[in-house]
Amino acid sequence: MDFMELFFIALGAAVIVCYGVKLLLFSRMLFPKMWFPLSKSFFTSLGEWAVVTGASEGIGRAYALALAEKGMNVVIMSRTKVTLDQVAKEIGDTTGQRVKVIVTDFMKDNVFSELEDQLRNLNIGVLVNNVGMLPSFIPCKFLETARLDQTITMTINCNVKTMAKMCKIILPGMENRGKGVIVNISSGIASIPFPLYTLYAASKVFVERFSQGLQAEYSDKGIIIQAVAPFGVSTRMAGYQKTNIVTLSPEDFVKSSLQYLRAGDKTHGSVCHIVLGWLLQSIPLKVLYAESMLHSLQDYIKKKAALNATICASNATFENGRNK
Structure with missing residues (x-):
């Protein structure tokens, strides 16, 4: 057997091992309760309070309710007081947990000093950065976006700046206590450069890279920082699409995504969305474009x-x- 034969045999074996490891890692995602278990007291052990931005409806509301059901008091934030009060009453009535309502508009500048004052004395164990805006539900080219200058500013303020600022406010307390969870909501379409949703997809790429960088910086402090990138969830932003095997209700998605908290610095949050992410990245971009x-x-x-x-x-x- 000459050198070239040995080389190709070794190369083939390496490829088999590589794909075998990938298959094993993927198979873990099918059984999150077995591979990434959380104790019943996991969330309450992190701190007394959870903070959820964009909590008046959809995924944010579902996170606030789920965390309250796990025994945490919750701070819910959005710009619509009437809806927040309804959510607060629902959470209080169904779980018995305390709810603090903070009305704020994350699309505006200079809202964070007041938020920091209102959160200063709370023992915060979980932060969910959910608030976000989609410039247009109907896909369009960048220059065709309505009120483009204003939309750029609002998108960056809401999807990018708010997440970084909320981490700046809450992360120091988690670092001091040596524990905490930060969940930053991205989007499945950020898996690739996504034409016609260019501004939105790019803002969500920031969410992922920021989360992954922070996790590398603070994982040794006992803090979990994770980007969650869903595909179809039946919310107002997604036009309240009918739920099915691919499009989940906010409650079902959140219940699933919380099972993946220990699965790494990024997850799509559910088995079907993990498969969708793999398929999207497997399609040649020339076809998609x-x-x-x-x-x-x-x-x-x-x-x-x-x-x-x-x-x-x-x-x-x-x-x-x-x-x-």
Whole structure:
């Protein structure tokens, strides 16, 4: 057996081992309760309070409720006081935990000194940076975005600046106590450069890189920092799409994602979304970026949005008629 034969045998063996390890790591994601178990007292052992931004609806509301069900008091933040008060009452009535409401608009500048004052004396064990904005549900090219200058500022303030500032406020306390969890909500579409959602996808890439860098810096302090990148979740931002095996309800997604807290510095939060992430990264970008593909995406989402609007209008008409 000459040198070249030995080389190719060794190379083949290395490839088999490499893919075997990848398959093993992927298989762990199918059974998070077995591979990444959390004790019943895990969350309450971190601290008395959890802070959730963008908690008036959708994924943020689901995180606030789930953490309260696990025994934590929660601080919920959003810009809509009426909705926050409703969520606070629901959490209090169903869990018996204390709820602190903070009304703030993260799209604006200079809101963080006041937030820091309101959070100063709380023993915060969990931070969920959920608040975010999608410039346009209907995909469009960057220069076609409505009120582009204003949209750039609001997107960066909401999706990028807020996450970094909230970490600046809360991370020091976690470092001093040597424990804590920070969950930063990204998006599945940040897995690749995503045309027609360019600004939004780019802002979510920042979320992932920031989270991964922080985790490397503070993992030895006993702090878990993780980016969670969901695909389809039935929220207002996603046009309240009908739930199915791919599009999850906020409650089901959050319940699943919390099982992956020990699974690394980034997760898609559920088995089906993990598979979607793998598939998206396996498709050649030339295929995804083809003009016909982009037009098809636009047409599909426009039709979905129109259908959802029709259904909402019909439901509203039915309710009005019934209440007369």
